[in-house]
Amino acid sequence: MKLVNKCYSKVKKKCFKYLKSQETITNKFKNKDKMLKSYLIPICFWIVKKSTKNKPFIIGLAGGQGTGKTTITSIISLILKKYFKLKVFKISIDDFYKTRNERRILSITKHPLLMTRGVPGTHDYKIISNFFKKIKSKKFKAIKLPKFDKSIDDRCNIKSWYKINYRPDVIIFEGWCVGAKAQKNYKINKPINSLEKEKDPNLIWRKYVNTQLKTNYKKLFKQLNEIIYLKANNFKLLQEWRIKQERRLWLKSKNKKNLKIMSKGNVINFMQTYQRITQNMFKDAPKYASIILNLNSNHQIKSAKYRIR
Numbered sequence: 472m473k474l475v476n477k478c479y480s481k482v483k484k485k486c487f488k489y490l491k492s493q494e495t496i497t498n499k500f501k502n503k504d505k506m507l508k509s510y511l512i513p514i515c516f517w518i519v520k521k522s523t524k525n526k527p528f529i530i531g532l533a534g535g536q537g538t539g540k541t542t543i544t545s546i547i548s549l550i551l552k553k554y555f556k557l558k559v560f561k562i563s564i565d566d567f568y569k570t571r572n573e574r575r576i577l578s579i580t581k582h583p584l585l586m587t588r589g590v591p592g593t594h595d596y597k598i599i600s601n602f603f604k605k606i607k608s609k610k611f612k613a614i615k616l617p618k619f620d621k622s623i624d625d626r627c628n629i630k631s632w633y634k635i636n637y638r639p640d641v642i643i644f645e646g647w648c649v650g651a652k653a654q655k656n657y658k659i660n661k662p663i664n665s666l667e668k669e670k671d672p673n674l675i676w677r678k679y680v681n682t683q684l685k686t687n688y689k690k691l692f693k694q695l696n697e698i699i700y701l702k703a704n705n706f707k708l709l710q711e712w713r714i715k716q717e718r719r720l721w722l723k724s725k726n727k728k729n730l731k732i733m734s735k736g737n738v739i740n741f742m743q744t745y746q747r748i749t750q751n752m753f754k755d756a757p758k759y760a761s762i763i764l765n766l767n768s769n770h771q772i773k774s775a776k777y778r779i780r
Contacts (some may be wrong), residue, residue, distance in 0.1 A: 478512050478554045479504075485553055486546055493542055498715065502771055507550075510772045511543065514699070514762060515550045517777070519557070522641060527606050529694060532645040533756060535749045536742060537712025538766060540645045543701065551641055560639040564646030566618050567594045571625045582676040584666075588624065589744050591648060591683035596691055603694040611638040622703060649750050650698045652755055653684035663750070666743035677747070684748075700760035706742075706750055708768060713747030714738050 487506060490500045522528035532539050532547075544561050551557045568588045569577070577593070578586035585593060598617065605614055614683075616625050616633040659677045662668040671677055703709050757763050760778065767773040 474516065475508055475512050476666050478550065479508055479685075480551050482553045483507070485549055489549060490542070494612055501769070506772055507546070510764065510775050511546050513775075514549060515547055515555065517762070518547070518551065518641060519555050522557075526640050527642050529603070529606075529642045529644060531692065531695040531698040532650040532701070533649040533651070533698060533752065533760070534647065534764075535703055535706070535709040535752070536647055536745060537709055537715065538701040538703055539770060540647070540701060543764075544643050548643060557640040558637060559560050559641045559643065560603055560633075560635055561643040562616060562633060563619075564594060564599070564644065564649055565621070566616065567596075567599050568619050568626070569593055575613065576652065581679055582671070584670055584676045585679070587741065587744050589647075589741075590680045590748065591651070591688045592680055596683075596687045599691055600694075603691070603705045606635075606638065606642065640780070644695065647745060647747055648690050648752075648774070650695065650700070650756060650760065651684055651688070651752055652728070652759075653681050653689070654747075654751060656681070659747070664743045664746055666740065667747070670742070680748075687715060697761040698759065699762045699764065700752070700756040701764050701766060702753065702757065703766050704768060706746060706753075709749065710742055711756075712770060713742060 486696070487503060490503060494500060508606070518528065518530065532540055532544055541563065548559045548561050551559045565588075568574075574586050574588065574593055575596075578584070581592075587593070595617075602614065602616060605612070614635040615629070616635070618632050619625070620627050656678075659674060659681055667677065703712075757776075762774050762778070763776045765774045
């Protein structure tokens with residue numbers, strides 16, 4: 472506990488400053504002290520213990536829409552940099568989405584639902600695979616990685632891409648489907664919502680996504696050293712959080728033109744594409760994730776469970 476308190480005194484100011492930047496008038500972070508002392512600082516000590524200086528330690532951080540993955544990833548990164556003096560690079564699987572034009576082609580050649588970003592198959596897995604390969608190379612060279620702008624639903628101009636000029640000690644790879652596993656074929660036969668029933672009656676989209684999880688994404692996720700999973704109580708709660716998230720995105724981006732910000736109804740429809748894999752992860756992720764952070768209905772971490780190997 473002494474080490475945790477020592478770390479807390481060093482990182483508190485910077486972490487609180489970041490959290491304040493993420494708040495809105497109606498959404499304030501509560502119990503910040505507890506979040507840091509009881510959960511995020513201990514996770515950082517766990518990461519440091521697991522990592523080595525010989526090669527980058529790659530953590531997958533997963534959780535449904537709106538669970539706070541970006542916030543938690545950012546805080547963990549701040550602590551690792553500030554207190555432990557580690558070189559950390561964080562990136563979301565969302566940044567690797569295919570461009571709008573690439574998804575348009577997919578929607579024509581495979582299935583119309585693949586125009587909607589999100590599910591496995593709508594990311595450029597080759598870029599992710601090459602990133603993991605290059606980052607582990609002993610002869611490291613500077614890397615550029617894409618950045619995705621959700622407000623325009625397309626990849627940013629290459630001038631805005633991430634630049635990695637040094638090999639990180641820790642990489643945090645976050646995303647809603649990070650670590651997700653494929654379902655048995657028979658389990659995808661029955662639609663779980665109106666979108667699947669009406670837009671995918673012949674199971675073409677479901678089979679395509681499930682095949683991506685069985686093949687390309689399975690290979691990608693094997694590159695992860697550990698997985699941290701943020702677990703919400705149910706899918707309806709995720710919908711509520713995602714609607715709030717979209718509202719914050721609108722507030723931050725309202726002066727931009729050609730925005731692709733979604734209404735409440737659009738969010739609910741959009742999230743139906745995520746529902747199958749998200750609900751499957753509710754059941755499966757706690758079986759293989761290294762750490763499960765259980766969230767309460769107020770969007771706060773209520774408990775942490777470390778899986779003993």
